[in-house]
Amino acid sequence: MEICIVGAGPGGAAAALKLSYLGIPSVLIDKQVFPRDKVCGDALSGKVITLLNRLDPAIMQRFAQIPRQPVWGIRFIAPNRKVIDLPFKVNYDPAAEPAPGFVARRMDFDNFLISEVRRRDNIRLMEGVEVGEMQRIEEGYRIKDKNGATLAETPLLIVANGAHSQFARKQAGMKKELKHYAAAVRAYYENVSGFHPDGFIELHFLEDIIPGYFWIFPLPDGGANVGLGMRADFVKKKGLSLRKKMEEIIHSHPAIKGRFARARRCGEIEGYGLPLGSSHQRISGEHYMLVGDAGHLIDPLSGEGIGNAMYSGFIAADQAAACLSANDFSAETMLAYDKRVDRVLGSEFRISYRLQKMLSHKRLAIWMANLIHKNRPLIEFMTEMYNDLSARKKLLNPLFWIKLLGGGKR
Ligand SMILES: Cc1cc2nc3c(=O)[nH]c(=O)nc-3n(C[C@H](O)[C@H](O)[C@H](O)COP(=O)(O)OP(=O)(O)OC[C@H]3O[C@@H](n4cnc5c(N)ncnc54)[C@H](O)[C@@H]3O)c2cc1C
Structure with missing residues (x-):
């Protein structure tokens, strides 16, 4: 049967x-x-x-x-615009290995x-x-x-x-509980500029949309998948229209608008729900x-x-x-x-x-970004963390961050 x-x-x-x-x-x-x-x-x-x-x-x-x-990593942009490039693999070689x-x-x-x-x-x-x-x-x-x-x-x-x-x-x-549900919108664009050469996907934690994020993901033919997502209870509390907010970011955010100067949207901005685990x-x-x-x-x-x-x-x-x-x-x-x-x-x-709950605190997110930014050993540790759950757990331990602040061992 x-x-x-x-x-x-x-x-x-x-x-x-x-x-x-x-x-x-x-x-x-x-x-x-x-x-x-x-x-x-x-x-x-x-x-x-x-x-x-x-x-x-x-x-x-x-x-x-x-x-x-092919995508080799993630570029995080903190609310204070600090950029953290996190490869999926330490010392990767796009010419010699398949993309992760x-x-x-x-x-x-x-x-x-x-x-x-x-x-x-x-x-x-x-x-x-x-x-x-x-x-x-x-x-x-x-x-x-x-x-x-x-x-x-x-x-x-x-x-x-x-x-x-x-x-x-x-x-x-x-x-369906709003704090365990997210709303998101996305649209396709062409001619967006400024991508990472190894196709890193970009998550922008912009000041006024935290705890949500704006994303720009590169597509094979020079296009981009661009979107904005946020937990549904915050969308409701802020009374936000994600579509309007996304357009506003693209047209007027000082760190974003330049990259869309020659861009053209292909199709509508569309939305859908995300039931979270x-x-x-x-x-x-x-x-x-x-x-x-x-x-x-x-x-x-x-x-x-x-x-x-x-x-x-x-x-x-x-x-x-x-x-x-x-x-x-x-x-x-x-x-x-x-x-x-x-x-x-x-x-x-x-x-x-x-x-997710930690990053919803803007100050904490900025503080973490300042610590991680340009700290190569820590970035390598976070790359490891991406592939290893037990390493990821360390991020939840305040001692991990305190030791880091004091320059101690992880
Ligand atoms: C804006 C947005 C961005 C996202 N970005 C990412 C991302 O970058 N990477 C990622 O991994 N995930 C992402 N997700 C989540 C991802 O889209 C979903 O988790 C994924 O599609 C789930 O797959 P699924 O097979 O469970 O459901 P779906 O992909 O939704 O498939 C369900 C299927 O059921 C069919 N169906 C529905 N009702 C009926 C019916 N009555 N009879 C017959 N067929 C029916 C539909 O036609 C559909 O084909 C994103 C989600 C959103 C909304």
Whole structure:
């Protein structure tokens, strides 16, 4: 019997692909027809690359064919305009090694994942079909379209229909709390100037938008993905229109406007929600699992959600295999999915949430930037920290900063 996956973004596509490699058939349903766009910053972290490679190195060879900008690090700009360049790797060599991250338009990346789906005989892809009701039946779930016609019946439902998932809210009881949710807008531009030569993505913590940030991510054809994001409770408290604020920054911020002097916006400024992984909630139940944004799995500091959606999709597929072989789809058995997702992503979310709260204090952010700025050993430590969670934890310890201030050892 087929596993049914609703939503064919990175989370749903990854679940279908992993199931396929495990020899388990699935039906993957999406309301849109691919290629389709998704409002996003388009940054693909090392997590995405690792997961694709782990599934099948041949996929990575095909990934090399899609339009993408290699990314070697992150440029942070503090509210006092101090610039901190944090490479993903110490002493990297762009000419000799593959890049650790990329920026690729979601139109291209998601379509690439779907092209991988199309290569697999045991995935039945249904595009342009909007799921209406997911009805609980004795043996699992019955999936219906908008007109009430049955699309599939499945012993196990994987819900990957994104941030606005009705199933997550109404049937799985996921709560949407503003302090665990972010709002963001983005638009594509061409002719933006002043990029880092090695394609660093840029996060600007500008004075009047902290605790949010403005981003400029380079795209392969000389374009840029430009956006602004902030935790939803702060947007509400400040009464902000993110669209207006973004335009204001581009047209009049002294550190930004020069870079957009010759730039042209291609298309509208579009917005979408980001359910953050900082609230710990149950993401499975009898006969179902929530994957990606439907399960609120976006990093609360960086806003990274593509890699996490794919990770949770892979874990859901493994859990599906275990359930099928034991013929057990009980809520108790499904708990293993929650536990594994928490083991893989939970500590990252908890650290990011605490850092996010620290950075929401402007003075603290400036003080930290002053300490880090041009401190090469510390920048190297932070590069290490990017790849190592235990090193990242040190940032939360006041002693770490006190020792640093005194010039002591870390
Ligand atoms: C402005 C912004 C910037 C971001 N920047 C980044 C970034 O740079 N890097 C990063 O890693 N993450 C970023 N994110 C987060 C990232 O976009 C999401 O975490 C990611 O898309 C989650 O993937 P998903 O598969 O869970 O959901 P989605 O990508 O949203 O896919 C859900 C799919 O479900 C389908 N669907 C929905 N309802 C139905 C239905 N009723 N029937 C059938 N199909 C349905 C949709 O058509 C869609 O294809 C950003 C988010 C925003 C809003």
